[in-house]
Amino acid sequence: xxxxxxxxxxRSDIWSTSYDVYAKLNYWPLEExxxxxxxxxxxxxxxxxxxxxxxxxxxSIGWKYSAVGKYMKITGPIGxxx
Numbered sequence: 001x002x003x004x005x006x007x008x009x010x011r012s013d014i015w016s017t018s019y020d021v022y023a024k025l026n027y028w029p030l031e032e033x034x035x036x037x038x039x040x041x042x043x044x045x046x047x048x049x050x051x052x053x054x055x056x057x058x059x060s061i062g063w064k065y066s067a068v069g070k071y072m073k074i075t076g077p078i079g080x081x082x
Contacts, residue, residue, distance in 0.1 A: 002055050002056050002057065002058060002059045003055070003059055004053050004054065004055045005053070005054050005055070005056060005063070006051055006052070006053050007021055007038065007051070007052045007053075007054060007065055008049050008050075008051050009021060009041055009043070009049060009050050009051070009052060009067045010048065010049045011043060011047065011048050011049060011050075012067075012069050013069060014045075015069075015071045016043060016069035016070060016071055017042065017043065017070060017071055017072065018040050018041060018042045018043060018050075018069075018070045019040065019041050019043065019050065019052075019067040019068060019069055019070065020032065020037065020039075020040050020067065020068045020070060020075065021037075021038040021039055021040070021041065021052055021054070021065055021066070021067045021068075022034060022035040022036065022037060022038060022065065022066050022067075022068070023035050023036045023038045023054065023056065023063050023064070023065050024036065024063070024064055024066075025056075025058070025060060025062050025063055025064075026062040026064070027064060028064045028066055029064065029065070029066040030066075032068050032075055034066075035066075036056075036057070038052065038054040038065065039052050039054055040070075
């Protein structure tokens with residue numbers, strides 16, 4: 001059974017209220033919708049990061065993550081997560 005992973009998403013701007021996180025095995029997700037949707041994580045206005053716990057379909061150290069900042073229903077550019 002795959003092990004859950006905690007993904008920390010750093011705040012990219014002061015306007016984002018949440019982030020959509022995408023995951024891809026061995027490659028960075030390049031745009032919104034590329035890879036697997038790992039989830040949406042809300043971020044408080046005063047927070048510098050938010051944490052999302054995700055269980056990948058297979059265990060691997062090769063997962064790469066990208067996050068898309070959202071304000072209400074408007075999405076912004078994608079950012080890669082280490």
